[in-house]
Amino acid sequence: MRLAVTFAGYGGETMSASQNSDVRTLLVKIFGKDRPGITAGLFDTLAAYSVDVVDIEQVVSRGRLVLCALVTAPTVAGADEGELRATVHSWADSLKLQAEIISGTGDNRPRGIGRSHVTVLGHPLTAEATAAITARITSLGGNIDRMFRLAKYPVTAVEFAVSGAETEALRTALATESAEVGVDVAVVSAGLHRRAQRLVVMDVDSTLIQDEVIELFAAHAGCEDEVAKITAAAMRGELDFEQSLHARVALLEGLDASVVDKVRSEVRMTPGARTLIRTLKRLGFQVGVVSGGFTQVTDDLMERLGLDFASANTLEIVDGKLTGRVTGEIVDRAGKARLLRRFAAEAGVPLAQTVAIGDGANDLDMLNAAGLGVAFNAKPVVREAAHTAVNVPFLDTVLYLLGITREEVEAADGADAEH
Ligand SMILES: [Mg+2]
Numbered sequence: 001m002r003l004a005v006t007f008a009g010y011g012g013e014t015m016s017a018s019q020n021s022d023v024r025t026l027l028v029k030i031f032g033k034d035r036p037g038i039t040a041g042l043f044d045t046l047a048a049y050s051v052d053v054v055d056i057e058q059v060v061s062r063g064r065l066v067l068c069a070l071v072t073a074p075t076v077a078g079a080d081e082g083e084l085r086a087t088v089h090s091w092a093d094s095l096k097l098q099a100e101i102i103s104g105t106g107d108n109r110p111r112g113i114g115r116s117h118v119t120v121l122g123h124p125l126t127a128e129a130t131a132a133i134t135a136r137i138t139s140l141g142g143n144i145d146r147m148f149r150l151a152k153y154p155v156t157a158v159e160f161a162v163s164g165a166e167t168e169a170l171r172t173a174l175a176t177e178s179a180e181v182g183v184d185v186a187v188v189s190a191g192l193h194r195r196a197q198r199l200v201v202m203d204v205d206s207t208l209i210q211d212e213v214i215e216l217f218a219a220h221a222g223c224e225d226e227v228a229k230i231t232a233a234a235m236r237g238e239l240d241f242e243q244s245l246h247a248r249v250a251l252l253e254g255l256d257a258s259v260v261d262k263v264r265s266e267v268r269m270t271p272g273a274r275t276l277i278r279t280l281k282r283l284g285f286q287v288g289v290v291s292g293g294f295t296q297v298t299d300d301l302m303e304r305l306g307l308d309f310a311s312a313n314t315l316e317i318v319d320g321k322l323t324g325r326v327t328g329e330i331v332d333r334a335g336k337a338r339l340l341r342r343f344a345a346e347a348g349v350p351l352a353q354t355v356a357i358g359d360g361a362n363d364l365d366m367l368n369a370a371g372l373g374v375a376f377n378a379k380p381v382v383r384e385a386a387h388t389a390v391n392v393p394f395l396d397t398v399l400y401l402l403g404i405t406r407e408e409v410e411a412a413d414g415a416d417a418e419h
Pocket of ligand 1: 203204205206207358359360
C-alpha cells in the first residue's frame with residue numbers, strides 16, 4: 001500500500017507552530033525480521049493507552065521490516081508515556097524486534113511545494129548513477145520524500161517522490177545528468193492528472209515495431225539500396241519527409257500487391273509492445289498509432305493488437321499492382337501532431353492527458369504536443385527535445401513512467417490466465 005505521507009521530516013523540535021498543532025505525539029519505529037501479525041501486535045499493545053493513529057508507514061525489504069507509527073501521546077488517566085515506552089519495548093523484545101520511540105508534537109512536517117515523480121530506469125542501475133541523480137535532486141533544493149522500486153525486470157526501475165524543486169528545472173538538470181551516467185530519467189509533476197492519462201499514441205516504425213516498413217517493401221522490390229540512399233538524403237535535410245516518401249514509394253511501382261501480406265508477416269514487434277498495449281487497455285486507456293508508413297500494415301496491426309486508432313499513408317494499388325503513388329492525406333511530422341489532436345478529441349481526452357511515443361524527428365511535434373512525450377531509443381536531436389527519453393529496447397518500460405509497477409502488470413496477466 002502506498003501512502004502520500006512521509007516520516008522523513010519528522011522531528012518535534014524543528015516544526016513550527018503554524019505547521020503543526022501542539023498535540024504531543026510519539027513516533028514509534030519498529031525494525032526487524034518481518035512476520036505475520038506484527039502490525040496487529042503493535043497496535044494491540046498501543047491500544048491499552050488509548051492513543052490515536054496519526055500516520056502509519058511500512059517498508060519491507062528482503063524480509064526486514066521498518067514499521068513507523070505516529071500516534072498521539074497517552075491520555076488515559078494514570079498511564080504515562082514512560083509506561084507506554086516500557087510496554088512497547090518489552091513487546092518488541094519478546095519478538096526479537098528493535099523499537100525506537102521519539103517524542104514530538106503534532107503531525108509530520110508537511111511536504112514541500114513543487115512535487116514531482118522522478119522515475120529512473122537502469123540496465124543495470126548502478127550505485128554511481130543513483131548517487132549522481134539523487135545529488136542533482138538535492139542540489140536543486142529537492143527533497144526525496146519517498147522512494148520505491150517499480151520493476152526489477154527487464155530493467156531496474158525506481159521512483160522518487162520529490163518535493164521542494166520545480167518540475168521543469170528537475171527535468172532539465174536530470175536529463176543532462178542521466179545522459180552522463182547512462183540511465184533514463186523521467187520527471188513528471190505530481191498530481192491526479194498522472195493517473196488520468198487516458199490516450200497513448202505511438203509511432204510505428206522503430207517504435208511499436210523493430211522494422212522500417214518501407215525497407216521491407218523495398219527488399220521485395222529489390223531496391224533496398226536506392227531506398228536507403230533517399231532515406232539518408234532526407235536525414236541530411238536535403239529532402240523533406242513528403243519528398244522522400246514520394247521518391248521511395250515511386251521505386252515500388254509495379255510490385256505485386258501480394259507482397260503486402262508477406263510484409264505484414266515479416267513485421268517484428270518491439271519487445272514489450274504487447275505487454276504495454278495489453279496493460280494500457282486493461283487500465284481503460286485508448287491506444288493509437290500514427291505512421292509515416294502505410295495503412296496496409298497499420299490497419300493489420302490495429303486489428304491484431306486491438307488498437308483504437310490508426311492512421312498512415314496508403315499505398316495505391318491498381319489491378320493488383322502497387323502504382324508507386326500514395327493516396328489521401330500525407331502523414332508527416334505536422335500530420336502526426338494533427339492526428340494526436342484528432343484522436344484525443346475523438347477519445348474525449350484533453351491533450352494534457354495524452355502520452356506520445358516515437359523515435360524520429362518526424363515525431364517531435366507529436367511528442368511536444370502530448371502531455372508526456374517519450375523519445376524511444378531516439379536520435380540525440382529527438383531525445384534532447386522530448387520531455388523524457390527511454391533508451392532501453394523494451395516498450396513496456398513506458399508503463400513505469402506512468403507509475404505502474406511490474407508487479408501490477410504481472411498480477412493482471414496472472415489473473416487473466418486463470419480465467
Ligand atoms: Mg519511427
